[in-house]
Amino acid sequence: MEEFKVTIDQFEGPLDLMLHLIKEKELDLFDLDVNVLTDQYIVYLNAMSELHLEVASEYMVELAALIEYKSKKLLPRDDSELNDEYEEDPKDRLVRRLLEYQQFKEISAVLNSMYLERQNLLTRPVAMEAEEWAKPSEEGHYDGNPYDLMKAMQKCLMRMQLAKPIETKYTHKEISMEERELEVRAKLDRLPETFRFESLLDDCRDVPMFIATFLAVLDLARLHTLVFTVDENDVIWFSRGTGII
Amino acid sequence: MSEIDNRETNVFIDVDELTDHAEAPEENAEDVQPAAEEENALQEGRAKAILEGLLFVTGDEGITAEQAAASLDITKEQTEALFDDLMKEYCDESRGMEIGNFGGIYRFLSKAFVHDYARKLFALDSAPKLSNAALETLAIIAYKGPVTRVEIEEIRGVGADMMLRKLLARDMIRESGRSEAPGRPILYEVTEEFMNSFKLLSLKELPELPKFGDNDESRDLFE
Numbered sequence: 001m002e003e004f005k006v007t008i009d010q011f012e013g014p015l016d017l018m019l020h021l022i023k024e025k026e027l028d029l030f031d032l033d034v035n036v037l038t039d040q041y042i043v044y045l046n047a048m049s050e051l052h053l054e055v056a057s058e059y060m061v062e063l064a065a066l067i068e069y070k071s072k073k074l075l076p077r078d079d080s081e082l083n084d085e086y087e088e089d090p091k092d093r094l095v096r097r098l099l100e101y102q103q104f105k106e107i108s109a110v111l112n113s114m115y116l117e118r119q120n121l122l123t124r125p126v127a128m129e130a131e132e133w134a135k136p137s138e139e140g141h142y143d144g145n146p147y148d149l150m151k152a153m154q155k156c157l158m159r160m161q162l163a164k165p166i167e168t169k170y171t172h173k174e175i176s177m178e179e180r181e182l183e184v185r186a187k188l189d190r191l192p193e194t195f196r197f198e199s200l201l202d203d204c205r206d207v208p209m210f211i212a213t214f215l216a217v218l219d220l221a222r223l224h225t226l227v228f229t230v231d232e233n234d235v236i237w238f239s240r241g242t243g244i245i
Numbered sequence: 246m247s248e249i250d251n252r253e254t255n256v257f258i259d260v261d262e263l264t265d266h267a268e269a270p271e272e273n274a275e276d277v278q279p280a281a282e283e284e285n286a287l288q289e290g291r292a293k294a295i296l297e298g299l300l301f302v303t304g305d306e307g308i309t310a311e312q313a314a315a316s317l318d319i320t321k322e323q324t325e326a327l328f329d330d331l332m333k334e335y336c337d338e339s340r341g342m343e344i345g346n347f348g349g350i351y352r353f354l355s356k357a358f359v360h361d362y363a364r365k366l367f368a369l370d371s372a373p374k375l376s377n378a379a380l381e382t383l384a385i386i387a388y389k390g391p392v393t394r395v396e397i398e399e400i401r402g403v404g405a406d407m408m409l410r411k412l413l414a415r416d417m418i419r420e421s422g423r424s425e426a427p428g429r430p431i432l433y434e435v436t437e438e439f440m441n442s443f444k445l446l447s448l449k450e451l452p453e454l455p456k457f458g459d460n461d462e463s464r465d466l467f468e
Contacts, residue, residue: 012377013403058403100400106455107388108380114443115375121345121354121444122363123305150414233306 014062015101017044022098032095035073038066065090125159152234153214156197160210175209181216185225188240197228197236292317293327300331300344300353307352307441348440348447382408383417383439387451391421391432409433417442 011017021040022029045059069090184200191199200217204210217238220226224241231237295317299308314324328351332344345354355363375383382405385397397405412418421434435448445451 013401015402103454104381104384108384110452111384112380118444120357120360126304126306127302147413151416
């Protein structure tokens, strides 16, 4: 049972598992013995369920295809079906998919090393002065999607990370979204007509507070007290909406 | 926090004055009157120095040849030639920085050998890794894009919905219209951020996909 120590988490999906089995059982991919592969695949999935691991449905879909192919092979051949070239032979299709997947699996490793190389090259954020000089965007309403907002949020978090002093000491103080919302409302009086999301963060000491601010702002947007726009540089701009202040 | 912020700003300005003293007034002038001063930038032989300064100022956002050309009021070709010169100069071993051009965006980067020291200085964690699932999905989109979700799922044999959302949120991929296939599914392609993350100037620079044809050589594949 030693080989079953590998868990399903180690595989990126049914095709990855099949490639593993082919390699382990030394099967020839170009003359694939689907029977052996199917048996091994089933043994593997059974071991998985014995270990009470949730076997993802994707593995089951491929299993069904394997069994269908195997059962067809067991049945006496029907000539009329043989001549029917409508569908690609399921075995050819499987081999083609395995080969294609193998390609991308291998190239992923190359891409990963490129990614890691890039991680060693560090950059600095754009000059603070440049951000201060920037004229507020006057593009009016932006009909972006939640992902734009997430992207912009990520950028803010990154900036905060970078601005963090190297050594810090702080006492953790919890602040609820409701409390923060009141604070944000109070801030609105002394902020210009349109302002950046960052202007609300000047007193944020840690990530929970940052998040509370973000949630408070979302709630204010829901109440139409604030209207947000995101410009092409992923900067979040706010202006007052029609809602109650 | 605010005290430290101030300190950082001061340090920042000091460095700015030290390295870019010459063109500091130039930049102010540019802010006020874009066209008048820069017309002579190239003749004055300052264009390259200005580009260097702009690279410094734009930081991780970087700058495209188009943006720089518009700012200096010179042609894109002239700008690219100047950037090429600069890049060569920074290749020199005596420099701790280099200029990267990934996806057409030029950026100042600290050289790879600086990284170990920076890690020590800042007690950095190791860089966030991309999961295999993310890498495979990105590879498929980079090589086959624009590509639909179903096509990606067919290749990987697993659902791609969540992964696509994550990659969209990380700005690694974007939607690029819709396929003509039934249901007009959304097509995905990789972004400049992808190029930046993988050190690519363009998709042409992607390493060649390994070929597993039906020949004798590839039979050794699984040995």
